[in-house]
Amino acid sequence: MELDSLYQEVILDHYKHPQHKGLNPVYTAQVSHVNTSCGDEITLNLNVENNVITSITWDGQGCSISQASVSMLSDLVTDKTLEQADAIVKSFSELMASKGTAAGDPEVLEDAVVFAGVSKFPGRVKCALLGWMAFKDAAIQSQGESK
């Protein structure tokens, strides 16, 4: 079933057991983003020390795609430098823009390649990107802040 390419097991697993959920009060940047089409909201706290992401935590509500996506993102970028994280975000954004034609680079995206299926559903790309855009915003804000 076409639907199964969207709702992969690993996505539903992250949805049921979200990682890094619950805000860490220590952060270099805090951002709140909202998906205006459905009202899903996310607040994301990012802590960067010496250019390395030491903590990424979030809270919010949303559909399985948006929640699983930010959960996987948090796993992926923890302990990475801002440059490494930026490359991951770029790779994920390209995958989301691929309209189902790309498979994603497992070297860079690891488990997040399962979102390749989401890119076939134009209505859901925004859901998948919600946390990533929040992170991108927080990373830019943290560049000046981190020591």
Added chain:
Amino acid sequence: MSFSVAEVRKDFPIFERTIRDGKRLVYLDSGATAQKPWVVINAESDFYSKHNAAVHRGAHQLAEEATDAYEGAREIVAKFIGGQESEVIFTKSATESINLVAYAMGNALSGNRFALSASDSIVVTEMEHHANLIPWQQLAARTGAQLKWFNVTQDSRLDLSNIDQVITANTKVVAVTHQSNVLGTINPLEAIVKRAHEVGAVVVLDACQSVPHMSVNVVELDVDFLAFSGHKAVGPTGVGVLWGKAELLDELPPFLTGGSMIENVTMTTATWAPVPQKFEAGVPNMAQAVGLGAACKYLSELGMDAVREHEIALTGYALEKMSSIDGIRIVGPLENVARGATVSFTLAEIHPHDIGQYVDSQGVAVRTGHHCAWPLARAMNVPATTRASFYLYNDERDVDALVEALLGAQKYFGRF
């Protein structure tokens, strides 16, 4: 003549197609936009292929025919809502209709009955669609007037217990929806109109969700302005209606200015054409207005009382069937009284977007989200809902398909 959904469906070509690999189309999103019957599609097409010319100008036969078709549509629409032709203004959407009133009021100079100041208030309700909330928020911000509102009770009705404190001698405008696009609640206009008129305020009615579904008569309702969109009433997109009482439209300053709306122009001054031209600057959406005329004629021939009766029966069936689903919460009146055929709900922990995606895979089209009524979602304590909105071409089979798809979604997302 008894109302036959099977016959009605034959008028709508879209039901000839299938969805998601051969599934029957179960269209439950008429609250967003209605499907179109052939008579509407043909009316719009015929205008372009046979009569196209700019209305109200041009000394030629096509211009005459185009003007006749356009003004003929105005006559049909006026009759459809029980108003006068000269009181019907074509806009591009209901959103524009409401903005027209709000911006025109903002243009009123001191001495005009519509002029607002910091000592005045504008009253709305917590269940408004953004289209009947934000124009008033903005008008309040521009004029300093106070924005007040009626709250919504947990049983999805307007709380009018403090009506005399909300609508006061300072109130200039009361803007309210006839039927909530989320809850389905039909509001008790009589009490609101009575109180508003007692204090000299005008009532602006958002009738987007009522005019397509029931017999609406502006004289009987005694509202002062009424807005609805064409595309929710089986008409084309790109056309909306603003109806207003003649004497109020006369006093209301114009909103958009330019060609067609003037009486006389010099290099420094202009005077206005009589209503409705005063509010129809520029070449209007002619083919769309003509299509809306065809839509109102189509609905009149079916009979709006018959449409309403059909929807009441279908809503009763839907409420009963849907209530039997484990974990469902219907966000709207549970009793089939003073409510329309819009049923919003949440289903346990499954996010509406995921529900929408799953039922779509079964051919069932619903809307998910806050439905452009974000404050209402907050008041009802739901981040988002799934909304099934039924119309004249839906029947019990569609309800059954929805229920079956919802049970399927529970199974699908309950896998882990």
